[in-house]
Amino acid sequence: DLSGHVLAYLSLSPVFVIVGFVTLIIFKRELHTISFLGGLALNEGVNWLIKHVIQEPRPCGGPHPAVSTKYGMPSSHSQFMWFFSVYSFLFLYLRMHQTNNARFLDLLWRHVLSLGLLTVAFLVSYSRVYLLYHTWSQVLYGGIAGGLMAIAWFVFTQEVLTPLFPRIAAWPISEFFLIRDTSLIPNVLWFEYTVTRAEARTRELGGQDSQGACVSTPPGLFCPDPFGTVS
Template sequence: MDLDSDVLKPLGTFLVEYREGDFLGHGLAYFSQVPILAAMFIIGFWFRARDLHSPTMSVGLVLCVAVNLVLKNVFKQPRPYVHTHLKTYGMPSDHSQYMGFLATYVTGLICTRCRPLRSRLMLFSYGSAVVGVWTLALLVCCCRVYLQYHSPEQVIVGCCVGSGLALVWLSIVLNVLEPYFSTIASWPLLNLILDVPHR
């Protein structure tokens, strides 16, 4: 193999382009990585919290990404002209769909699982979590438009699809799966991996 004649291909997962000299674009390029950081945080939280809501949220996020791939191939709408060299379609925005799912799911879980709020500190903590996750979602959506990876319509559709999927998945988790959480938590393999407490 002759290394001098090989064409190098970048790993596209972390490649975010911005205009040279655009300091705002440079900063927003980092915000494009929030979905990846959020996935790592959720996995870490899963092992730390040892509950079953974290892995079910993770499964929902994976399903959300799968739905996004299907929708992109149904709509086949190109990205804005700046990024037409990319091999993927733009509708709907996967980053905004992921963040819409995450923000809606976290908000729904807090609203359904954390009542009644017994103190102002709890209200502040949960309120801060909701405001924080929606702020991150909004920043990711804005940076995808600013960096011209997606049109505003692609981002809005992505966020709406993600939010809708989150509501459906949260309803399935709370009404269908959660009644079996104590049984699932007693599975030997799950206890071996996470030492999940029986609740």
Template structure:
């Protein structure tokens, strides 16, 4: 093993070049990790909630990445000279990723987020409709984060302004198209049909994001369990 001189490769999934003397450059390096962080959030939410709405959004996000992969190899425009050799730069995959996420989230908040009023459902578990102010604040935060990521790619020298803007436009187009597709499959009943497929049922996927407050429902069930435990303990003492 000591005589092994084979060159080693670097797994550069999170490898970001930045200027260690520049605080803004350091901040941009962290902003460049937002897509990876969002993927962790996606997978965590899907695994913990099994909500099909989150799974569909993540599926669209992966499709957006596939579109970026194809566009880069179709256009074949190089990155700025300073980062030359790190793959094609048109369009920016970071900008496309975060603008898909931001716009799809906003479309969900303003179009799809309408919790149904079902008197038969336990009011304690019912999902609360977000106010317009809350939706606006969430939208501003999402787009501010997306714009910051796009700006960071130019600041770090990974992309030109044009490459970032095209990435933003591609992400917006993918988000609008995927939102239209998911709305159609909902309206036509295809989603309900898919949720009845045995394999999907085996994974326990459900569609309650707009109907049930997941945090409150879990807390209420936990409270009921503690009350029952205290009652049982009191009966044993008597």
């Protein structure tokens, strides 16, 4: 039926998330994104361990004999998506720096995105029951495990890893692979936008003025001094 097909595609959400993370890391190479993916990998390892300790079988009568493992407690899809959604929720509301002049649309975007992530996590969990891969208890405990793992990894990242990011970014191997730390930048999207515009403007004016030009830059950004008067 149509709903089954839709839920089957939703059930592939963890694959889409992993592909998105790999793509983002290749093009951005940001330490917090790498840490987030590391947390997801650890979460999967914990799920595998719990499954083989409890060894609760999947529901009887399911039309899916060729699954990756015969154990179903807890659901790995449910645990994965709730880890991703809860961690993203905490990141949006606690990690992203709050500003007094935050625009209404920025706050609305944050609320809509958080609600969307939690909705997708619920639908993926529901799809595993609907498609007879898991029981309700298996997806419920998977969601609880994923949420708790997300909270623990978020706290660990904030309290332990984030203070180490500047030092890690300064390692020779990090510099070689252009790995960066943006944890101290309040709004990375706005920062990259303004830096790109400033650099493009500088290069545009550079073709007109061989001596170089000082262009209008966002607060806190470096304005070039072609005469070397600033020590």
